[in-house]
Amino acid sequence: MDIVLYPDPRLRAKNTPVQDFGPELEVAARDMFQLMYQTQGVGLAAPQVGLNIRMMVFNPEGEAEATEAEAVLCNPRIVSKGKDKDFAEEGCLSFPEINGQVSRPIRVTVEAQNLQGQEIRLELEGWAARVFQHEFDHLEGVLFIDRMSPADRTLIKQALAELERDYLENA
Numbered sequence: 334m335d336i337v338l339y340p341d342p343r344l345r346a347k348n349t350p351v352q353d354f355g356p357e358l359e360v361a362a363r364d365m366f367q368l369m370y371q372t373q374g375v376g377l378a379a380p381q382v383g384l385n386i387r388m389m390v391f392n393p394e395g396e397a398e399a400t401e402a403e404a405v406l407c408n409p410r411i412v413s414k415g416k417d418k419d420f421a422e423e424g425c426l427s428f429p430e431i432n433g434q435v436s437r438p439i440r441v442t443v444e445a446q447n448l449q450g451q452e453i454r455l456e457l458e459g460w461a462a463r464v465f466q467h468e469f470d471h472l473e474g475v476l477f478i479d480r481m482s483p484a485d486r487t488l489i490k491q492a493l494a495e496l497e498r499d500y501l502e503n504a
């Protein structure tokens with residue numbers, strides 16, 4: 334399992350709902366956590382490893398030891414969003430060495446299914462809410478560069494062009 338880098342079209346492809354809850358899905362989630370910790374990430378969506386399904390893993394603590402903070406969400410839905418938003422710097426494992434300010438609601442309520450297919454509900458706030466929303470965007474084919482201000486986009490233009498060149502060279 335490898336991280337899919339921008340501008341790979343799998344990052345923009347449609348992600349299908351998870352229907353098979355079984356050992357294969359569990360293995361995929363475990364491998365995604367492992368890859369996420371190896372690359373110092375706090376979240377990873379299935380399309381970022383080339384699986385175009387509606388599944389994500391995250392751990393706002395970013396530490397493999399903090400297992401209590403781990404979440405695997407299948408078929409997540411945002412039930413409600415708070416009105417208050419804030420700006421913070423984000424990175425993305427599919428965009429090495431690129432960061433930018435993104436505005437997001439501070440609170441979200443989420444419904445999803447766990448790895449066993451059971452319904453779960455989460456009230457997320459602050460950093461955890463931000464991490465979730467970043468990964469949720471991936472499931473919608475939306476990337477954090479889409480949410481950056483035009484000024485921030487200008488700052489990373491060169492770096493994006495380099496990723497595009499690398500992609501074409503390795504294609």
Ligand SMILES: [Zn+2]
Nearest residue numbers: 424425426427
């Ligand atoms: Zn990302």
